[in-house]
Amino acid sequence: DGGITQSPKYLFRKEGQNVTLSCEQNLNHDAMYWYRQDPGQGLRLIYYSQIVNDFQKGDIAEGYSVSREKKESFPLTVTSAQKNPTAFYLCASRLTGEKLFFGSGTQLSVL
Amino acid sequence: GDSVTQMEGPVTLSEEAFLTINCTYTATGYPSLFWYVQYPGEGLQLLLKATKADDKGSNKGFEATYRKETTSFHLEKGSVQVSDSAVYFCALSDRTSGTYKYIFGTGTRLKVLA
Numbered sequence: 001d002g003g004i005t006q007s008p009k010y011l012f013r014k015e016g017q018n019v020t021l022s023c024e025q026n027l028n029h030d031a032m033y034w035y036r037q038d039p040g041q042g043l044r045l046i047y048y049s050q051i052v053n054d055f056q057k058g059d060i061a062e063g064y065s066v067s068r069e070k071k072e073s074f075p076l077t078v079t080s081a082q083k084n085p086t087a088f089y090l091c092a093s094r095l096t097g098e099k100l101f102f103g104s105g106t107q108l109s110v111l
Numbered sequence: 112g113d114s115v116t117q118m119e120g121p122v123t124l125s126e127e128a129f130l131t132i133n134c135t136y137t138a139t140g141y142p143s144l145f146w147y148v149q150y151p152g153e154g155l156q157l158l159l160k161a162t163k164a165d166d167k168g169s170n171k172g173f174e175a176t177y178r179k180e181t182t183s184f185h186l187e188k189g190s191v192q193v194s195d196s197a198v199y200f201c202a203l204s205d206r207t208s209g210t211y212k213y214i215f216g217t218g219t220r221l222k223v224l225a
Contacts, residue, residue, distance in 0.1 A: 004154075031211070042115070042200065042215040043155075090154050098143050098162075098204045098211060102154030 002027045006091050006103035012111050013078065013085060021076045021106045023091035030095065032074040036060060037088040037105075046089075049074055078108065086110050113138045117201045117216035124191055124223050132186040132219045134175075134201035142203040144168075144177050144184040149198045149218070158186075158199070191223045 004025045013019045023032065031050045035043040045058030049068040063082025068074055074093075078085045091103040118133040136144065143162045147155040159168030164179035173188045184201060201216040 006154075033213075040217065042217045043213075045213070092154075094211065098145075098160070098206070099157050100147075100155070100213065102156070104152070104154045 004091060004093055004101055004103035006089075006106050009104070009106060011106055011108045013108060014111050016080045018077055018079050019108070021078070021089055021091075021108070023074045023076065023103060025072050025074075025091075025093045025101075025103075027093055027095065027101060028071070029093035029101070030071070031093060032068070033092040033094075033100070034058075034064075034066065034074070034076045035090045035092065037090055043090065046076065113140075113142065113203060113205055113212075113214050115201050115203055115214050115216040117199075117219055119217070120198075120220040122219060122221050124221070126193055126223055126225055127190045128223075130186070130188040130191045130195075130221070132199055132201075132221070134184045134186065134216060136182050136184065136201075136203050136214075138182075138203055138205055140205045142205045144175070145202040145204065146173070146175055146184070146186050147200045147202060147215075149200065151197075155200060191221070193223045193225050196221055196223045 007022045033048045034046040044060050047066045049055035065077045089106045092100040114137045116135050145160045146158040148158045149155045159170040161168040161177035167176045175184050175186045198218045198220045200218045204213050
């Protein structure tokens with residue numbers, strides 16, 4: 001079945017550590033997105049990519065980095081510069097229409 | 112800039128009750144409007160959408176009508192079930208710049224009691 005796979009489901013970060021969240025899709029979608037979800041808040045855009053080897057900052061990109069070396073993969077690194085990383089992270093993709101397809105998310109917590 | 116405002120939750124209803132979740136938006140262009148649903152521990156799923164004024168989106172008994180005059184896209188269902196318990200997000204997509212930019216509301220938690 002086609003879909004978006006995020007891993008791991010739960011991740012813990014130590015102070016000063018960088019961690020990478022995986023997002024893989026086999027839907028052949030060109031565009032991919034990373035969102036951050038905090039309790040009681042909507043989704044906030046971190047980064048997005050419309051094609052391979054190209055990506056743009058979203059509204060809250062500070063403390064995060066991404067790469068898009070392959071069409072099916074869009075990993076997100078939460079760097080030590082992100083002082084409040086605890087959140088639920090969602091990856092999404094889109095083909096040519098407006099419908100977003102979401103992964104099941106990664107819950108990141110700080111130890 | 113563009114924004115989406117939806118009613119705060121939680122909304123608690125008895126099974127078979129009528130549901131309305133209010134959503135209003137501001138946009139400079141001609142956005143498409145969406146309702147997404149999120150079940151516990153999962154990502155969001157598209158519930159329904161409308162792409163232009165007076166369009167009605169519908170799915171699984173849920174409906175919403177794109178009202179340009181009131182800039183609203185309220186979600187309704189005539190008879191809710193326990194399985195409808197989830198968080199509902201209203202969203203808009205503005206494609207006038209050639210890039211799809213999505214704005215999400217803060218979400219409304221619905222709890223349906225048997």
